[in-house]
Amino acid sequence: MQDFGEGKKIxxxxxxFDPVHNGHLAVAAHVLKALALDxxxxxxxxxxxxxxxxxDGRQITAFSHRIAMLQRAVQPxxxxxxxxxxxxxxxxxxxxxxxxxxxxxxxxxxxxYFIIGVDAFLEIDTWKRFQELPGLANFVVLSRPGxxxxxxxxxxxxxxxxxxxxxxxxxxxxxxxxKAFILLHMEPVPVSSTAIRRRVKNGEAIDELVPETVADYxxxxxxxx
Ligand code: ATP
Numbered sequence: 001m002q003d004f005g006e007g008k009k010i011x012x013x014x015x016x017f018d019p020v021h022n023g024h025l026a027v028a029a030h031v032l033k034a035l036a037l038d039x040x041x042x043x044x045x046x047x048x049x050x051x052x053x054x055x056d057g058r059q060i061t062a063f064s065h066r067i068a069m070l071q072r073a074v075q076p077x078x079x080x081x082x083x084x085x086x087x088x089x090x091x092x093x094x095x096x097x098x099x100x101x102x103x104x105x106x107x108x109x110x111x112x113y114f115i116i117g118v119d120a121f122l123e124i125d126t127w128k129r130f131q132e133l134p135g136l137a138n139f140v141v142l143s144r145p146g147x148x149x150x151x152x153x154x155x156x157x158x159x160x161x162x163x164x165x166x167x168x169x170x171x172x173x174x175x176x177x178x179k180a181f182i183l184l185h186m187e188p189v190p191v192s193s194t195a196i197r198r199r200v201k202n203g204e205a206i207d208e209l210v211p212e213t214v215a216d217y218x219x220x221x222x223x224x225x
Contacts, residue, residue, distance in 0.1 A: 006110075008038045008109070009035065009036065010112055011041065012099070013028055013040055014116075016060060017070055018066055018197070019193055019210060019218060020070050026189040027117070028040040028042070030142070031184065035140065040080055041082075042070050043085060044063065044084075046087055046089060046093050056194055063087050065217075065223060067082060069217050072211065072217055073214050075213065083102075086098065094127065095128075095133060096128050097128075099136045103136060112136070113137065114137040114138065114140065117141075117142050119147050121139070121155070135174075139179075141181060143184065153165070170182065201225060206218070
């Protein structure tokens with residue numbers, strides 16, 4: 001077990017990352033700064049239970065490609081870590097299991113912040129044993145255009161009644177677990193992995209949407225064509 005020490009704060013950003021894009025990196029940078037985190041771990045899912053295939057009908061790209069793109073994307077920052085934890089797991093990978101494993105790896109003294117876009121958060125009530133999740137880590141919910149923050153507040157009130165908001169309604173804390181939901185507003189970064197896959201298929205440029213090293217990798221490997 002690797003203990004990061006008392007008071008350290010680590011953000012966990014899970015996703016499919018097919019491919020990683022500037023929106024993911026903006027989320028990580030925003031939360032790192034806003035909550036003064038010590039690091040953000042990117043955790044690609046091997047076979048996400050909610051995405052047996054993409055909604056655009058495509059198969060999910062091999063884990064090895066998705067992790068290679070992540071490694072290239074985070075390379076400039078020592079504060080970003082790419083975790084291959086999910087590769088070693090038997091599919092499917094559920095967040096509850098991932099957080100439990102990470103808690104063991106990271107140790108009990110480190111504060112964990114599970115980072116999630118509000119679009120994904122609004123589906124949390126379909127996740128395995130979702131009611132146990134906020135007891136294991138703080139939840140940081142990022143705004144995304146088209147998803148009103150009130151929807152996230154409604155969901156917290158309905159499904160997690162032990163959590164009460166402070167004056168700004170941005171932080172919802174639970175006295176017994178000592179954990180919180182933190183609703184963060186972020187300037188929208190209008191990019192999604194779906195849009196990137198579509199652009200590559202249509203022969204359109206993606207250089208504004210992903211780091212240069214990721215665009216190069218996609219070209220070299222002939223992904224998404
Ligand atoms: P897809 O288009 O394939 O559904 P995606 O772009 O939403 O993918 P994921 O890997 O599924 O990317 O997302 C991982 C996490 O990052 C999710 O919590 C998602 O809400 C969040 N996220 C992705 N893109 C953005 C963005 N542009 N702004 C804010 N959050 C984002």
